[in-house]
Amino acid sequence: MDYEVVIGLEVHAELSTKTKIYCSCSTEFGGEPNTHCCPVCTGMPGALPVLNKKVVEYAVKAGLAMNCEIAKDSKQDRKNYFYPDLPKAYQISQFDLPLCYKGHLDINVDGIEKTIGITRIHIEEDAGKLNHDEYGGEALVDLNRACVPLIEIVSEPDMRSAQEAKAYVEKIKSILEYLEVSDCKMQEGSLRADVNLSIRKKGETKFGTRTETKNLNSFKAIVRSIEFEIDRQIKAVEKGEEIVQETRRWDDDRGIGYAMRGKEDAHDYRYFPEPDLSLIKLTDEYINNLRNSLPELPESRKQRYIKDFELPEYDANIITASKKLADLFDEAVKTSKNPKSISNWIMGDLTRMMSENNVEDVPFTGTDLAKLVGLIDNGKISSAIAKKVFEDMFANGKDPEKIVEEKGMLQISDEGAIKEIVMKVLENNPQSIADFKAGKDKALGFLVGQAMKESKGKANPQMLNKMFLDELNK
Numbered sequence: 288m289d290y291e292v293v294i295g296l297e298v299h300a301e302l303s304t305k306t307k308i309y310c311s312c313s314t315e316f317g318g319e320p321n322t323h324c325c326p327v328c329t330g331m332p333g334a335l336p337v338l339n340k341k342v343v344e345y346a347v348k349a350g351l352a353m354n355c356e357i358a359k360d361s362k363q364d365r366k367n368y369f370y371p372d373l374p375k376a377y378q379i380s381q382f383d384l385p386l387c388y389k390g391h392l393d394i395n396v397d398g399i400e401k402t403i404g405i406t407r408i409h410i411e412e413d414a415g416k417l418n419h420d421e422y423g424g425e426a427l428v429d430l431n432r433a434c435v436p437l438i439e440i441v442s443e444p445d446m447r448s449a450q451e452a453k454a455y456v457e458k459i460k461s462i463l464e465y466l467e468v469s470d471c472k473m474q475e476g477s478l479r480a481d482v483n484l485s486i487r488k489k490g491e492t493k494f495g496t497r498t499e500t501k502n503l504n505s506f507k508a509i510v511r512s513i514e515f516e517i518d519r520q521i522k523a524v525e526k527g528e529e530i531v532q533e534t535r536r537w538d539d540d541r542g543i544g545y546a547m548r549g550k551e552d553a554h555d556y557r558y559f560p561e562p563d564l565s566l567i568k569l570t571d572e573y574i575n576n577l578r579n580s581l582p583e584l585p586e587s588r589k590q591r592y593i594k595d596f597e598l599p600e601y602d603a604n605i606i607t608a609s610k611k612l613a614d615l616f617d618e619a620v621k622t623s624k625n626p627k628s629i630s631n632w633i634m635g636d637l638t639r640m641m642s643e644n645n646v647e648d649v650p651f652t653g654t655d656l657a658k659l660v661g662l663i664d665n666g667k668i669s670s671a672i673a674k675k676v677f678e679d680m681f682a683n684g685k686d687p688e689k690i691v692e693e694k695g696m697l698q699i700s701d702e703g704a705i706k707e708i709v710m711k712v713l714e715n716n717p718q719s720i721a722d723f724k725a726g727k728d729k730a731l732g733f734l735v736g737q738a739m740k741e742s743k744g745k746a747n748p749q750m751l752n753k754m755f756l757d758e759l760n761k
């Protein structure tokens with residue numbers, strides 16, 4: 288590889304305020320088309336916007352958590368362009384004086400730490416949505432999303448691979464979730480990224496011409512579109528073609544990117560200060576209050592897990608990356624003496640089943656997970672049975688103790704009952720007895736396996752092992 292890849296991201300996150308940025312309509316996702324609307328968000332002439340204070344609060348929190356400077360004076364501007372889902376024919380955004388600037392985030396890819404600069408974070412309004420009518424071949428406008436508050440987080444061109452870009456967006460997602468300022472549901476479009484990408488020969492100090500691929504709304508799409516675009520640009524340059532600065536789209540079903548339009552520059556938008564809104568002026572006291580109110584963020588939570596629960600850094604990293612998983616862990620360890628086992632269940636079966644079933648929320652409580660681990664640690668159920676109980680908890684959110692009771696899954700640890708099974712298995716397998724006596728230790732494993740089968744996985748394996756040995760050595 289003679290080329291170096293240069294990536295800068297613009298990440299949009301919808302803020303989870305109850306009402307929109309310039310009116311009191313609901314921000315709730317979905318709903319009958321055009322029912323969360325009023326004269327302001329549908330852009331009626333003469334309607335006046337009023338800035339929602341919560342939007343500023345949420346954006347400043349995001350800025351503080353991402354190590355930004357907060358502007359005490361910032362302003363809102365009109366970004367002029369026409370699009371059918373933008374009834375005013377301009378978007379209120381921030382141009383030269385954004386709310387937050389000069390921040391940074393640390394990412395970790397394959398154990399290597401790296402700092403990614405954040406140029407700015409500004410507030411703006413979202414546009415509506417076009418629904419393309421499959422049958423009539425027409426586009427229908429839904430303005431429920433118009434005026435939903437967004438922050439746009441613009442990075443420096445500091446990333447050098449798809450994996451770094453992914454880690455950076457993951458970090459943003461986890462911080463916004465911890466702050467509870469955005470639900471970050473990528474499949475609903477509440478978190479989406481535009482990827483700016485260029486390549487240059489290794490050792491070159493000037494950046495190459497970039498393209499911008501818009502609106503990527505899954506980690507998979509971010510990674511695949513970057514890999515596609517790197518490949519496309521390298522091939523073009525090798526053929527002696529010039530890279531054209533352009534806006535591109537990514538088709539995730541077909542796995543290809545394609546050019547959408549020539550790239551516009553800032554002056555094409557004819558930005559000017561929004562005359563219907565006053566400057567945003569923040570006091571030191573306001574900013575400091577928000578700074579002091581920030582919740583525990585992923586990094587410090589990770590350190591706490593390593594220190595207080597002796598979790599390996601690997602575990603702590605994975606669990607704290609998701610607020611939902613970290614909250615589950617915190618609740619579980621309140622009543623469990625086995626944090627490492629709790630962590631194993633979360634990192635293993637739980638994350639696997641959540642992604643396989645496309646489930647966003649953990650379907651059971653931390654207390655129930657602690658009970659499951661307790662049942663195993665107290666020898667009440669075997670680990671094979673525990674897997675089945677876990678599946679039931681996942682599907683039905685039921686208390687594991689109830690599941691075990693109702694389904695008669697308790698481990699058999701009764702000497703008499705175990706002995707009965709052992710004797711039966713020995714009687715049916717004389718060859719294995721002979722094998723064992725001839726020095727084939729494997730025969731013991733086979734016998735224990737048969738006994739497990741006989742007991743439908745419920746016999747206590749340590750007891751089985753011991754009793755077989757006692758009998759065979761008689």
Ligand code: ADP
Nearest residue numbers: 293294295296442443444483484485494495497
């Ligand atoms: P615009 O708003 O027109 O898209 P910006 O100057 O705000 O332009 O830059 C957008 C993003 O592009 C930033 O994240 C920045 O880091 C990135 N970027 C700028 N130049 C390059 C480049 N040559 N290669 C890759 N990314 C770049």
Ligand code: MG
Nearest residue numbers: 297481483499
């Ligand atoms: Mg851009």
Ligand code: ZN
Nearest residue numbers: 310312325328
């Ligand atoms: Zn409205």
